[in-house]
Amino acid sequence: MTPPVPRPAPAPPGPMTPEPARVLSTRRESHDTVTLALDAASRRPFQPGQFNMLYAFGAGESAISMSGDPGSPGVAVHTIRAVGAVTEALCRLKRGGVVGVRGPFGMPWPVGEAGGQDLVIIAGGVGLAPLRPVVYHALAHRSDYRRVFLLAGARTPEDLLFRRELERWEAREDLTVLVTVDRAPSGWKGRVGVAPALLDDVDVAPGGAVAFVCGPEVMMRFCVRELGRRGFPDDRIHLSMERNMKCAVGFCGHCQYGPSFLCKDGPVLRYDRIRSLFWRREV
């Protein structure tokens, strides 16, 4: 009798194969934004700034930044604003639902490079989501940094993400949190104005500070200009760029940004390396 042919162990899923992940919890952040916590027990840990491709079955796939604590492996937290069919389907998910997950992908925020310096984190709108892991990281490694500033802008008070967490962080002495909204009713006690204007209240020596910026591209252009006026060298400014990501592994070219594929070489890029592209239209 011929011995049975040993069956090869199943190959680990490649980077193009979504793996199912169960929704552990959901939290509504605003009228159009939801945070999902996914079971990621079998997944690689992520670094702040990286993203997953989330597959809403029957709708499609979308690149969504990690917004959770990189020091808490086992759970993948994503904050999603409903702006299209896929993100709307993701925002409709309930506890116990299942999504397909690929990742984590992309180059992270250079949190190590910023060590020993002042860290200025500037977030606009849903751009706070990919920067929240930086705050978690900085607080968990607080002695690695000098002063840490979180400047966050949103459209209205109702659109502010992570409000309770922002309030907790505002109460801390080792973190300066400045929040502003573009417009507000008379009773709003917080700031009203654009996020780059918050830099007026940040007194750092630009040569000893690093800035991480994420938000709509126009808002980032204003931030870069304001940082430049304060003497921030271009190589101390890091931006999270956004383009339409599809494969997430640098094959398809949908997210090409000049010589870079944002899924693989980004989304976080140092400003001095993209300066000429950053001001060019329709790249």
Place this chain on the structure above:
Amino acid sequence: MNEAELLRKHPFTRGLPDALVQRLAPLARRARFPEGAVIFREGGAADALFLVVSGRVALEQHVPGKGALQLENLSGGDLLGLSWLFPGGRWTLDARAVEETEALALDAGALKAQLDADAALGFAVSQHVIQQLYRRLERARLQRLDVYRGEG
């Protein structure tokens, strides 16, 4: 700190020679506004330039059917109230202290007379006002773009 010292420390006089600052000092009086106080109202006579020293001021516009909307906040180092520069001299917005606010109020009529009479002072102050207004214009443009609407 007295009025003259506050004036000297305020960004409004940054780069101005002492002699010019001393000419402005007699025009300045200290003003304190508790949280919620109305500093001026739309339509009122624009009779002062406020140099915000500390605190925060909301510029508001009353919109029928919507109530008062906050358009912008000003804080320490900012200039508040430039409507006196224009003929008619009426405030075009409401200004309200969001938190306890301290300011130096410069009498608009006397300031205008000083600026008209002293070309060096007029030029220096104009430069500062233009720079601050341009920065605020840039920010108003960004606000108007409403960049967070529908972002993904």
